[in-house]
Amino acid sequence: xxxxxxxxxxxxxxxxxxxxxxxxxxxxxxxxxxxxxxxxxxxxxxxxxxxxxxxxxxxxxxxxxxxxxxxxxxxxxxxxxxxxxxxxxxxxxxxxxxxxxxxxxxxxxxxxxxxxxxxxxxxxxxxxxxxxxxxxxx
Numbered sequence: 001x002x003x004x005x006x007x008x009x010x011x012x013x014x015x016x017x018x019x020x021x022x023x024x025x026x027x028x029x030x031x032x033x034x035x036x037x038x039x040x041x042x043x044x045x046x047x048x049x050x051x052x053x054x055x056x057x058x059x060x061x062x063x064x065x066x067x068x069x070x071x072x073x074x075x076x077x078x079x080x081x082x083x084x085x086x087x088x089x090x091x092x093x094x095x096x097x098x099x100x101x102x103x104x105x106x107x108x109x110x111x112x113x114x115x116x117x118x119x120x121x122x123x124x125x126x127x128x129x130x131x132x133x134x135x136x137x138x
Contacts, residue, residue: 003042004129007050009034009115011122028056030067034126043134044103045074054082062086065093076102082113091115095128106135 013031034050041047054067066083078100084093092114100107111130118125 001132001134002129003040003132004038004127005036005040006038007034007126007128008037008118009050009052009124009126022059024058024060026056026058028058030054030056032124037125041073044076044078048072048074052082056086058086062088065091069095073102073104076100076104076107078104078107078109080109084113084115089117095130097132104134108133 009032011030012033014028016026016028019025019027030053032052032054034052036047039047050069050071052067052069054065056065057063062085064083064085067081069078069080069082071078071080078097080095080097082093082095084091092112094110094112096110097107109130109132111128113126113128115124115126117123
């Protein structure tokens with residue numbers, strides 16, 4: 001099944017360290033939370049919360065990133081892993097489900113994402129889409 005969703009995500013914690021090997025080379029650990037902007041409830045019911053933790057390796061604001069996200073719904077939870085690349089003001093990448101709980105226990109899925117600034121400090125818009133398979137056999 002193909003699904004799309006859009007979330008407003010915001011930074012709740014950020015730690016940044018300068019590497020020192022070249023100008024503006026930083027390593028950053030971020031924690032973000034979010035809420036849906038455009039989302040249709042699925043098998044697990046209404047959205048409850050979303051939290052992600054990411055690691056960014058940037059030079060002059062650009063570079064690779066990777067992390068984990070946990071999304072809770074009324075009847076289940078999804079754990080996913082993501083990786084991407086920031087170029088300019090946009091981060092694009094891929095994600096993959098690695099674990100489900102509750103009604104989403106048998107969930108498999110993967111897809112793509114794009115993150116852009118919302119225009120407000122520490123707030124971003126996450127657009128994601130992908131393919132899901134949910135085995136409903138008892």
